[in-house]
Amino acid sequence: xxxxxxxxxxxxxxxxxxxxxxxxxxxxxxxxxxxxxxxxxxxxxxxxxxxxxxxxxxxxxxxxxxxxxxxxxxxxxxxxxxxxxxxxxxxxxxxxxxxxxxxxxxxxxxxxxxxxxxxxxxxxxxxxxxxxxxxxxxxxxxxxxxxxxxxxxxxxxxxxxxxxxxxxxxxxxxxxxxxxxxxxxxxxxxxxxxxxx
Numbered sequence: 346x347x348x349x350x351x352x353x354x355x356x357x358x359x360x361x362x363x364x365x366x367x368x369x370x371x372x373x374x375x376x377x378x379x380x381x382x383x384x385x386x387x388x389x390x391x392x393x394x395x396x397x398x399x400x401x402x403x404x405x406x407x408x409x410x411x412x413x414x415x416x417x418x419x420x421x422x423x424x425x426x427x428x429x430x431x432x433x434x435x436x437x438x439x440x441x442x443x444x445x446x447x448x449x450x451x452x453x454x455x456x457x458x459x460x461x462x463x464x465x466x467x468x469x470x471x472x473x474x475x476x477x478x479x480x481x482x483x484x485x486x487x488x489x490x491x492x493x494x495x496x497x498x499x500x501x502x503x504x505x506x507x508x509x510x511x512x513x514x515x516x517x518x519x520x521x522x523x524x525x526x527x528x529x530x531x532x533x534x535x536x537x538x539x540x541x542x
Contacts, residue, residue, distance in 0.1 A: 348377040352524050359517040367516075368406060374524065375399035382531050390430040391534050397423030398527055410463070413506070417470050420499075424477040430534065434483030441479055444496075448475040451500060458507035467503060474499055481530060488533025494526035 351373045358366025379387075379395045397419050404416030452468050459467055474496055481492030501519045505511055512518055 346377075346381055348374065348381055348528070351377055356517060356521055356524075359520060360514060362514075371402055371406065371520075372399075375402060375527070378527060378531055382535055385535050387531070387535050388430060390426045391531060394423040394426035394430065395527065395531060397426060410460075413463075414466060417466060421470055421473055424473045427477045427530065428473075428480055431477075431480040431483055431488075434480075436479055436483050440482055444475050444479045447496070448472065451503070455503055455507045455509075458509065459503075460506070463506065467506075471499075471503075481533070484533050485536075487529050487536065491526045491529030491531075491533055494522045494529065498522035498526055 351370050355367055355370035355374060358364075358370060375395050375398050379392055379399075382391060382395070400419035401416040401423070404412045404419060406412075448471055452471055455467070456464055478492035478496040482489035498519050501511075501515060501522065505515055505519075
């Protein structure tokens with residue numbers, strides 16, 4: 346589908362260090378995924394979550410702290426949409442404990458290396474993101490994997506902001522995990538896997 350073509354173009358541009366290709370491909374990604382899920386009967390909250398993700402994508406094309414905060418706010422609104430969409434289905438206590446440990450450990454480790462004015466926003470966003478990742482597991486394995494990958498992707502961003510050592514081509518890994526996350530969340534919702542209310 347068109348989303349897969351645009352995703353391949355974007356990731357290929359990042360691997361090739363072709364910034365213009367990334368700038369051209371990235372804004373197409375979420376609208377194409379939105380078009381796909383609408384065509385298969387997506388609920389409005391899923392469309393809203395993906396569009397807020399698109400807003401975050403656009404903001405993060407700009408290398409400025411204000412743009413980072415705007416992008417984080419847009420993604421946070423998307424996570425709220427996901428949380429409402431996922432409802433109150435049961436999640437496994439051990440998984441909840443693992444996510445809680447990951448949240449506390451990651452924020453504690455990053456805290457001292459984050460810019461002072463970003464510490465509280467990042468901690469608050471991390472709590473919301475972790476809650477979304479945990480709740481996604483109530484929809485089944487596919488959506489749960491999407492939630493976990495979203496958490497991984499944004500953790501990679503946070504380690505970059507904290508100026509921790511990065512993998513080669515960090516933007517590639519951030520986008521690869523993010524695109525897989527959004528696709529798995531979207532298709533996990535629309536497939537109505539076991540556990541969907």
